Amino acid sequence: MEAVVVNTAGKETGKKVRLNDQIFGIEPNDHAIYLDVKQYLANQRQGTHKSKERAEIARTTKKLKRQKGTGGARAGSMKSPLFVGGGRVFGPRPRDYSFKLNKKLKRLACLSALTYKAKGKSVTILENFNFDKPKTKQYADILKNLQLENKKALVVLPQHDHNIYLSARNLQSNKVVTAGELNTYDVLNAQHLVLVEGSVPALETRFLS
Structure with missing residues (x-):
């Protein structure tokens, strides 16, 4: 599966990224998703x-x-x-309220969620970008260019970027995570998944290594 890379202005760059079928094209397991989301929500409870x-x-x-x-x-x-x-x-x-789940089951649940997003054409590949300093307006303009200003968007970075995180912090309909932090609940809770170009190999390293 190939996806077109767009820039921060929302225009196609002419580059394409291959999305590995072992991550974005597996046979989804709904029960694994249910258990992983249930565990995530249970862990949020203070009790x-x-x-x-x-x-x-x-x-x-x-x-x-x-x-x-x-x-x-x-x-x-x-x-x-x-x-x-x-x-x-x-x-x-x-x-x-917390309970244990096996790592393989949690991995299967996350891959199933990513597959559902890919099948629903709710994945955008964004070229690598950074900010010199935190700027929420500049970050909001990127979402607007991607036509995601009124949608719940999950932006996945290859690694932690403090300026991007601070820029996105005040936008309620948006969340920024790294490829290592990605979880089933966040993927399903977002209406659209934005993968920064460098996060694609980071996901392959995490799930296929």
Whole structure:
């Protein structure tokens, strides 16, 4: 599979890049994608939720009424969950939601997501570029030239570039990652994938080495 390389003005440069079928043309595995996205979202959860149970609240333990003869159920403490302000039964407790997935499964999920993007023609190859200093307007102009100003775009760099990262930080519909940081959730969450030219061999090194 070949893709045309465009410049920051959105024009074709005449160069073409070959997208390896082992990355962008595999048989997608939907269940692997499901598990990887599920793990990613689970790992984002803080798990600090907590409600007080009857042993943890401060209420009187004085017996409210006599045991028998009132016509109602017996009651011995205001901490009972049956009363307003009582402790909660089986309330949430702090816990860790993360779980383990095998590396091969996570790799398969990411390759499946990349394949779906390639099949949907939602991949653009952008020639290598850099900024002398952070400039959000200049970065926004590049997205506009690529007709991505109103779309969720994921820009993949071959390596970390501080100026590009700072330039893109304030744009809510845009995210910048390196080829080594690319994950299934980010690929699927973006409407369009922008691969900077140097990131293509970086992805091949990561997934095929």
